[in-house]
Amino acid sequence: MKTRDFIWDLGGTLLDNYQLSTQAFLEALAHFGIEASADQVYDKLKVSTKEAIAFFIPNEPAFQDYYKSLEAEKLEAPLLFEGAREALEKVLACGGRNFLISHRNHQVKQLLVKTAILEYFTEIVTSDNGFARKPNPESFLYLKDKYDLEDALVIGDREIDIEAGQAAGFATCLFDGKNLYWRLLQND
Numbered sequence: 001m002k003t004r005d006f007i008w009d010l011g012g013t014l015l016d017n018y019q020l021s022t023q024a025f026l027e028a029l030a031h032f033g034i035e036a037s038a039d040q041v042y043d044k045l046k047v048s049t050k051e052a053i054a055f056f057i058p059n060e061p062a063f064q065d066y067y068k069s070l071e072a073e074k075l076e077a078p079l080l081f082e083g084a085r086e087a088l089e090k091v092l093a094c095g096g097r098n099f100l101i102s103h104r105n106h107q108v109k110q111l112l113v114k115t116a117i118l119e120y121f122t123e124i125v126t127s128d129n130g131f132a133r134k135p136n137p138e139s140f141l142y143l144k145d146k147y148d149l150e151d152a153l154v155i156g157d158r159e160i161d162i163e164a165g166q167a168a169g170f171a172t173c174l175f176d177g178k179n180l181y182w183r184l185l186q187n188d
Contacts, residue, residue, distance in 0.1 A: 005152040006091050007143060007165065010102040012046065012157035013175045014088075015111065016079040021045050024070035025052060032060055046158065080115050081177060088120035097122040097147070101139045101164075122147070135160040140168035 011017040022042045029036055036056055044052035049064075057063045091098050098121050102108045105127045112118035123143065125131065131139040134156075143149060154165025157175045165172040 005097045005149050007099045007101060007152050007154045009156035009161045010100055010108060012177060013155055014080060014084045016081050016177060018042055018045055020074040021071050024074050025067055027070050028063060028067035029056060031066060032057060032063060078111050078115050085117055088117055092120060099143050100124045102126050103133055135163035137164045137167035140164055144168055
């Protein structure tokens with residue numbers, strides 16, 4: 001593998017948070033007397049929490065707070081996708097750098113500590129940095145300028161990650177948590 005820098009998304013790419021979020025959403029729906037399939041909830045959450053709430057329970061203002069409290073409990077024990085740590089290690093071993101861009105706030109660092117991957121990142125960009133949300137490429141352009149990134153690969157699980165990366169002039173890889181791609185990094 002040639003030396004390359006990687007810009008990662010966190011949730012749904014390195015962390016299997018959609019599995020945990022789906023469990024919390026299903027529990028919250030049950031609390032409000034609504035049944036749904038895990039696949040249906042997962043697919044809606046992949047678009048956004050707002051979309052999932054609008055689809056399943058649009059008229060219950062207390063739902064979001066209840067769901068978010070359940071989700072926070074579940075995220076106390078975040079799950080890395082199989083091979084995530086090894087992929088980050090391989091990038092460093094090949095002379096590359098890892099960067100992270102997340103819509104979450106400073107709590108991202110706590111998740112990275114809990115999963116023992118904080119040390120693999122050169123810089124972590126969160127909502128606290130004040131950049132426009134993806135698909136706006138502002139945060140990607142910030143990293144591009146600051147670190148003189150020329151040959152970076154953006155890896156994310158949603159189209160907004162890909163759109164932002166491409167708008168910044170980077171190669172992109174759409175990650176599908178159901179069909180792991182870590183084998184890409186195992187081939188030199």
